[in-house]
Amino acid sequence: MLIDAHCHVWRIGQNGHEWPTPDLAAIYRDFDLRNLEQDSKLYDLSGVILVQSQPSERDTGWLLELAAADPLALGVVGWTDLAAPDAPDRIATLARDPWLKGLRPMLQDLASDWILDPKLAPAIAAIIAADLPFDALVKPRHLPAMLELLRRWPDLRIVIDHGAKPEIAAGRLDPWREEMAALAAEPGVHCKLSGLLTEAGDRPTAQAVEPYARHLIEVFGPDRLMWGSDWPVLNLAGDYPSWRAMCEAWAPSEQHAALFGETARRFYRL
Structure with missing residues (x-):
């Protein structure tokens, strides 16, 4: 079984497209x-998780239609505005779609403590009530707030996307290393081994990325770490076979079944 826990599709100029x-x-x-x-x-994909790429419910709706029609898509991590007054109702409506497997508010471009705003509490409570995972698209500056979020909402099922985008291009491991270990110490927190090559700047090599990947493998372990390609963003720094081969080399072979499929299947309840 090979499940790609993080990939994107988009149509330029359609479905709320803003990026790339x-x-x-x-x-x-x-x-x-x-x-x-x-x-x-080169790989026999069992399926993929389609992750929203636009802060738009039109994008999420389109992805849900794709998932319903294409057997390769096992589910969708979508978007809705958590700050909207009717966010709980929107979340409840989205959660009724069987192909919706999680929500992602795209925190990376927001203030580091935005997610702790009390005004968002009804939306977070609605995510928990719907038993939906929370994909945390964050950068290292957001990690203290993520730890506080977990402590306020211990029932929130969180997965950290792209290892929180460590500053690989600058060769900076700390304080990211300690903060990720603190998150990993919280029960139930998951992480994606994805998106690291594109954080390596002008040297997207295995040597540059390895210390960060190995740290994630060590602190989360195979039962809380899931592999994702972050395709096609991956194409900015590498390609699908080389990223898969790097991760296979870093993780012990006895962890491959969990890392490359079982953990994603269980976390997203596929």
Whole structure:
């Protein structure tokens, strides 16, 4: 079983598209699941989790339609505005779609403590009530707030996307290393081994990324770490086979079944 726990599809100019922008020439075009099948043809994909790429419910609605029609898509991590007055109702409505497997508010461009605003409490309570995972698209500056969020809402099922995007290009391990270990010490917190190559700047090599990947493998272990390609964003720094091969080399073989499929299947209740 191979489940890609994090990939994207988009249509330029449609479904609330805002990103990628034309300056990112390698990915500024339409991508669909047939393109993914071509790029991952060396592997027999059991399925993928489609993750929203736009802060738009139109994008989420389109992804849900794709998932319902395409057997490669096992589910969708969508978006809704958690700060909207009717956010609890929107969350409840989205949760009734069987293909919705989680929500992602795209915290990376928001204030580091935005998620702790008391005004968001009804939305977070609604996510928990719907038993939906919370995909945390964060950067290292958000990690203290994520730890506080977990302590306020211990029933919130959180997965940290892309290892919290460590500052690999700068070669900076700390305080990211200690803060990720503190998060991993909280029961139930999961993480995605994904998106690291694109954080390595002008040297997206195995040597640059390895210390960060190995730390995630060590502190989360195979039962709380899941592999994702972050395709097609991955194409900015590498390709599908090379990223998969790197992760296979870093993780002990006895962890592969969990890392490359079982943990995602269980966490997203596929």
